[in-house]
Amino acid sequence: MNAVDRLIEKTLEKKNSAVIGLDPDIEKIPACYKAVKNQDSPFAAVAEAILNFNIDVIDSVAPLVPAIKPQMAFYEKYGSWGVRAFEKTVAYAKDKGLVVIEDAKRNDIGNTARAYADGHLGEVALLDGTTEPSFDADFLTVTPYLGSESLQPFVDNCVRYEKGIFVLVKTSNSSAGELQDAVAASGRTVSLSVADFVAEKAELCVGDYGYSSIGAVVGATYPEAAAVLRKAMPKSYFLVPGYGAQGGRADDVLLSFNQDGLGAVVNSSRGILYSHMSDSQRQICTRAEYIENVRAATATMRADIYDALKNYCSHMKY
Amino acid sequence: MNAVDRLIEKTLEKKNSAVIGLDPDIEKIPACYKAVKNQDSPFAAVAEAILNFNIDVIDSVAPLVPAIKPQMAFYEKYGSWGVRAFEKTVAYAKDKGLVVIEDAKRNDIGNTARAYADGHLGEVALLDGTTEPSFDADFLTVTPYLGSESLQPFVDNCVRYEKGIFVLVKTSNSSAGELQDAVAASGRTVSLSVADFVAEKAELCVGDYGYSSIGAVVGATYPEAAAVLRKAMPKSYFLVPGYGAQGGRADDVLLSFNQDGLGAVVNSSRGILYSHMSDSQRQICTRAEYIENVRAATATMRADIYDALKNYCSHMKY
Numbered sequence: 001m002n003a004v005d006r007l008i009e010k011t012l013e014k015k016n017s018a019v020i021g022l023d024p025d026i027e028k029i030p031a032c033y034k035a036v037k038n039q040d041s042p043f044a045a046v047a048e049a050i051l052n053f054n055i056d057v058i059d060s061v062a063p064l065v066p067a068i069k070p071q072m073a074f075y076e077k078y079g080s081w082g083v084r085a086f087e088k089t090v091a092y093a094k095d096k097g098l099v100v101i102e103d104a105k106r107n108d109i110g111n112t113a114r115a116y117a118d119g120h121l122g123e124v125a126l127l128d129g130t131t132e133p134s135f136d137a138d139f140l141t142v143t144p145y146l147g148s149e150s151l152q153p154f155v156d157n158c159v160r161y162e163k164g165i166f167v168l169v170k171t172s173n174s175s176a177g178e179l180q181d182a183v184a185a186s187g188r189t190v191s192l193s194v195a196d197f198v199a200e201k202a203e204l205c206v207g208d209y210g211y212s213s214i215g216a217v218v219g220a221t222y223p224e225a226a227a228v229l230r231k232a233m234p235k236s237y238f239l240v241p242g243y244g245a246q247g248g249r250a251d252d253v254l255l256s257f258n259q260d261g262l263g264a265v266v267n268s269s270r271g272i273l274y275s276h277m278s279d280s281q282r283q284i285c286t287r288a289e290y291i292e293n294v295r296a297a298t299a300t301m302r303a304d305i306y307d308a309l310k311n312y313c314s315h316m317k318y
Numbered sequence: 319m320n321a322v323d324r325l326i327e328k329t330l331e332k333k334n335s336a337v338i339g340l341d342p343d344i345e346k347i348p349a350c351y352k353a354v355k356n357q358d359s360p361f362a363a364v365a366e367a368i369l370n371f372n373i374d375v376i377d378s379v380a381p382l383v384p385a386i387k388p389q390m391a392f393y394e395k396y397g398s399w400g401v402r403a404f405e406k407t408v409a410y411a412k413d414k415g416l417v418v419i420e421d422a423k424r425n426d427i428g429n430t431a432r433a434y435a436d437g438h439l440g441e442v443a444l445l446d447g448t449t450e451p452s453f454d455a456d457f458l459t460v461t462p463y464l465g466s467e468s469l470q471p472f473v474d475n476c477v478r479y480e481k482g483i484f485v486l487v488k489t490s491n492s493s494a495g496e497l498q499d500a501v502a503a504s505g506r507t508v509s510l511s512v513a514d515f516v517a518e519k520a521e522l523c524v525g526d527y528g529y530s531s532i533g534a535v536v537g538a539t540y541p542e543a544a545a546v547l548r549k550a551m552p553k554s555y556f557l558v559p560g561y562g563a564q565g566g567r568a569d570d571v572l573l574s575f576n577q578d579g580l581g582a583v584v585n586s587s588r589g590i591l592y593s594h595m596s597d598s599q600r601q602i603c604t605r606a607e608y609i610e611n612v613r614a615a616t617a618t619m620r621a622d623i624y625d626a627l628k629n630y631c632s633h634m635k636y
Contacts, residue, residue: 023430027443034445042444043452049445073430077437079452080402087397107461108423109491110564111588112341112391119395125345126360127352127367134361134397143425145463145486147493168463173427175465182500182508190500190508246428270429 002207003138003164004215004237007099008262010066015318016302017261017309019101020061021241021269022070022089024050028274030282030290043081050075050082054089057273058096060291061298067099067138069239069267087134094136101239101265102137105168107150117153121163139164141217141239144194145179155201155214164205164213164237169194169229172219172242191225195232202235211263212236218256220248220266227255230263238264244271244301250308261309261316272297320525321456321482322533322555325417326580328384333636334620335579335627337419338379339559339587340388340407342368346592348600348608361399368393368400372407374605375591376414378612382620385417385456387557387585405452412454419557419583420455423486425468435471439481457482459535459557462512463497473519473532482523482531482555487512487547490537490560509543513550520553529580530554536574538566538584545573548581556582562589562619568626579627579634590615 001009011017026034026046033056036048058068070093075086090100106116120140123130142154142165154165170180170191184193195216202212212235218226220242230238238256242248243266256264276297277285285293309316319327329335344352344364351374354366376386388411393404408418424434438458441448460472460483472483488498488509502511513534520530530553536544538560548556556574560566561584574582594615595603603611627634 025429025433026445036445042446042449045445071426071430071433073424073426073433073437076401076453077433077442077451079405079437080398081452082437083394083401084398103426105424105426105461106391108389108391108421109489111343112389115343115389115391115395119391119397119400124395127344127354127363128360131360133395134399135394143423143461143463145461145497146489146491147496147498149491149493171427171464173464173467175467178465178502178511179463179497179500179508180465182497182502182511184496184500190497193496193500 002162002205003158003213004211005207005209006138007066007237007265008209008211010099011262012318014064014066016065016306017265018301018305019065019067019069019265019267020057020272020298021267022054022057022068023074023269023273024053025074026050028282029053030285032285032287032290043078046078047081047085050085051088055092056287056291057294058093058098060294062096062098064298064302065098067101067265068093069101069103071269072102072104090135090137100137101139101166102135103141105141105143107143107146109146109150113150114153117157121154122157122161139166141166141168143168148197151197155204158213159204164215166215166217166239167194167198169198169216170218170222170225172221172246172248176219176222191229192232195229198236199233202233206235209262210235215239217241220252221246223252223255230255240264240266244268245275250304253305254308254312257309257313259314261313261318266305268301272301320480320523321476321531322529323525323527324456325384325555325583326527326529328417329580330636332382332384334383334624335583336383336619336623337385337387337583337585338375338383338590338616339585340372340375340386341392341587341591342371343392344368346600347371348603350603350605350608361396364396365399365403368403369406373410374609375612376411376416378609379616380414380416382616383416385419385583386411387419387421389587390420390422408453408455418455419457420453421459423459423461425461425464427464427468431468432471435475439472440475440479457484459484459486461486466515469515473522476531477522482533484533484535484557485512485516487516487534488536488540488543490539490564490566494537494540509547510550513547516554517551520551524553527580528553533557535559538570539564541570541573548573558582558584562586563593568622571623572626572630575627575631577632579631579636584623586619590619
């Protein structure tokens with residue numbers, strides 16, 4: 001099944017377009033996850049704590065959300081030990097029926113872009129034969145600074161292996177516009193030029209609901225840009241970061257959606273994981289208390305976005 | 319010692335500004351490296367073959383070159399097993415006295431950019447205390463699509479931990495200009511806007527030779543751009559990809575250098591590793607034959623660039 005169809009089916013089933021970012025920060029995760037058995041190395045111990053934490057978060061949110069978005073930076077920080085925790089996290093989430101959006105913002109040129117595309121969304125050569133890669137997520141975020149040539153291998157693999165990408169078009173941070181608002185030779189801004197590429201390639205991966213697995217990252221902190229980009233990429237799914245801790249509200253994300261209530265997923269990471277308990281509460285809470293806290297925060301976010309969409313959409317599908 | 323000073327000292331010692339990219343492609347590395355002991359998993363076997371290969375390449379080129387540039391995509395392709403091979407490769411190269419340029423083109427926003435910067439160029443928090451990260455390279459390549467806010471954590475860590483970065487300014491591929499030649503609000507192109515940022519931050523990390531550890535990637539395939547960028551970033555070291563397999567020649571890289579013969583390192587990956595023996599020769603060669611082949615190819619590249627620099631530079635320092 002097309003990657004975007006897997007995401008939409010889970011969205012309809014859970015009646016929810018909010019996804020949870022899994023950004024395990026060892027300085028912020030509750031103390032109760034840090035009593036670990038693995039003493040092979042300090043990195044192995046951190047990786048075990050991260051996995052303990054992720055498993056509880058996934059168990060807590062799995063009944064509520066269509067997908068999780070683990071952020072690779074927080075795993076890679078601990079080298080191969082952290083990357084192993086990432087692999088186990090992806091496998092656990094998929095086992096729980098969740099779609100996985102790998103947020104790694106990868107890209108490079110030529111045969112190197114191909115290596116990233118194969119290693120995250122394709123097949124990899126072994127000494128004998130080929131196999132699925134160990135990063136077997138459904139979607140990957142990719143960066144477009146190197147142009148269309150660099151993006152093509154990811155598009156090719158989306159078509160061939162029923163995977164998806166979210167290309168960075170308009171990011172949620174304060175300095176997003178420095179490069180993304182520059183004007184390209186076409187007379188369009190960089191953001192819109194990338195959007196044009198995404199819209200063109202989106203046609204290659206349209207699923208049963210009329211949406212494409214070739215998607216875009218569009219930050220919640222720039223709602224006016226979202227309206228323009230929604231029109232420029234009518235079939236692409238949007239990954240919308242910036243809700244919650246970064247200041248985006250439910251009203252800010254609406255313009256990333258279509259009138260059927262589909263077309264986007266809204267992510268919150270820190271806003272769910274670390275904002276609803278104080279630092280000192282996270283020092284003393286039990287696992288059961290933390291699980292309930294994350295569940296409640298996720299349910300609140302879901303309701304916030306769902307209610308706003310119900311008001312906004314003329315024919316919401318869920 | 320400042321990262322760029324470590325690179326310059328090795329350049330002067332070896333009388334060479336050519337560096338070798340370590341891009342292990344399991345479909346191209348000689349068959350003699352594929353007889354491996356580790357049978358834990360197909361990925362473990364590939365990782366062992368990659369490490370066997372890298373160790374011979376490093377041993378072969380260590381007397382000739384100042385640095386190696388392992389490309390993360392080719393390791394990450396094999397998940398945590400590949401990343402472990404990457405870590406061992408970095409450690410082995412440093413043990414042999416080489417500077418290591420990690421080519422991973424990382425970046426993200428806010429606290430995620432900070433996580434990448436800490437995990438590659440800083441210190442990482444453990445369950446108790448902090449330590450050096452397992453990716454303990456000297457330099458990291460970073461991508462600027464997310465603007466100056468996203469680059470700042472990497473700059474901070476270069477200052478604090480005597481590390482270096484090469485920011486993607488002008489890449490060597492065919493579609494580089496699509497975004498990089500767009501015109502920003504300042505009236506400067508995106509490439510030049512990023513260059514302005516690099517030049518400003520470069521002042522924070524100037525070493526004993528007058529160069530900065532805050533550097534730039536400037537592709538050999540755009541020599542006319544290199545001349546402009548050399549002036550825009552007078553103190554920054556350039557990492558110049560695109561020589562050899564991508565079509566760049568010695569004459570094309572000269573404008574990335576200053577008249578002292580410093581200011582840039584030129585990389586070749588496939589041109590050294592896979593171009594000087596045919597596919598069928600790599601099926602039957604011995605390790606000794608391959609080592610000699612890589613050494614000869616590296617010596618030829620060194621001489622090609624060195625001779626061109628000797629002609630070009632008014633007061634070459636080596």
